[in-house]
Amino acid sequence: MKSGVVYIEHLVPSKNNIREALKLRKQLGLRDIVFSTDDPQVCYAVRMIVKPYRHLFVSDKASIAKNRNSFREVSMDITEDFHSHDKRVRNYLMDASLGTMSVLEGAMSERRLRHVKAVADLSVKIARSNGLDERKAYMAGLWHDIAKKLSADELKYYMQLYYPEYLDYNVNIWHQYVGEILLRKIYQIRDKDVLKAVKHHCLGDDSSPLSMVIYCADKLDPSRGYDSSSQIELCCRDLKAGFRLVHKEQHEYLRKEGVLE
Numbered sequence: 001m002k003s004g005v006v007y008i009e010h011l012v013p014s015k016n017n018i019r020e021a022l023k024l025r026k027q028l029g030l031r032d033i034v035f036s037t038d039d040p041q042v043c044y045a046v047r048m049i050v051k052p053y054r055h056l057f058v059s060d061k062a063s064i065a066k067n068r069n070s071f072r073e074v075s076m077d078i079t080e081d082f083h084s085h086d087k088r089v090r091n092y093l094m095d096a097s098l099g100t101m102s103v104l105e106g107a108m109s110e111r112r113l114r115h116v117k118a119v120a121d122l123s124v125k126i127a128r129s130n131g132l133d134e135r136k137a138y139m140a141g142l143w144h145d146i147a148k149k150l151s152a153d154e155l156k157y158y159m160q161l162y163y164p165e166y167l168d169y170n171v172n173i174w175h176q177y178v179g180e181i182l183l184r185k186i187y188q189i190r191d192k193d194v195l196k197a198v199k200h201h202c203l204g205d206d207s208s209p210l211s212m213v214i215y216c217a218d219k220l221d222p223s224r225g226y227d228s229s230s231q232i233e234l235c236c237r238d239l240k241a242g243f244r245l246v247h248k249e250q251h252e253y254l255r256k257e258g259v260l261e
Contacts, residue, residue: 004030004074005064008037012045012098014081018056024074025055033074034059041096048089091188100142103187108149115221116142122217122232129236132209133193140197140214143189147179158182170259176202204247212243219246 004025006013013021013035021033032055035046043058050056064071082090082099093099104113120141127137147155155174159167163177180199183189197214200206204215216235220228231249235242254260 001029001031002070002072003032003034004028005034005036005059005071006074006076006078007061008035008042008046008078010037010039010042011078012042012080012093013049014079015084016081017076017078018049018053020076021056021074022053024076028072028074030072030074031055032057034064034071036061036064038062041098045089045092045096045098048092049085087188094188095190100139104142104146107146112145112148115223116145118221118223119144119214119217122221123213126213126217126232126235126239126242127210130209130213130239132213132239136191136193136210137213137217139191140194140210141217143183143187143194144179144198144201144214144218145175146182146187146198147175150175150178154178172259173202176200204243204250207240207243209239212239216243216246219250 004021006021021035024030025033035050035056035058037043037046037058038061043060046058050058080099080102082093082102085093085099090099104116108116120138123137123141124134126132127134147158150158152171155171155178156167158178158181159174162181166174166177176199179201180195183195183198189195193208193210196206196208197211200211201214201218204212206212213235216231216239220232220235222228222232231242231246234245251260
């Protein structure tokens, strides 16, 4: 009797995928189902997920290849669903940035998703050029607008509860504070640099390196429709100088729009 192998690459199976795998094992008369990946973080996450199940395992591709006659490839549409897992798995997925896209796809529009991806990519470019942590830059770039979809009433609820001292700020600013709250309280993000960068990405009122990277990348996102190449080049060459320029230009714009006094 052969075992089935499902190649998952960099995707983490949802609970529905787990149920489907158990069903397929019986339908196809397989000894076990093995999820195979060479991504060590995904491998660890899946091992946590399948541990309670007698006939589900995880293995690297090389081990499968050595015993290929013992396996039959099984086709399965892997659909990530962060919220389907228990808290321990969710915490690991967040710490490893593995559940991020699943959450974002359900929390924002396609247009907003394109923006945060572009900001994440630009954040990595700026961080790399300045010798900073690229993983943190990518993670903060993806998360920075997590509260953008909330209504004014929803934003006000969180502001009254956690940041009443900033309630007199324009409502368009609130999502930076509420985003930090959601990441801490709901999504269990514990990286202080990432939280700080999200909390200050609208006003640029924090000069720590990652906060400056996210602030600049958000404002200079090429998909916004204007030529920001010279400012991006400056940020890559000298982050502090780039931040000062972007901060000055952005605050002038916000005052013109009536967002800042």
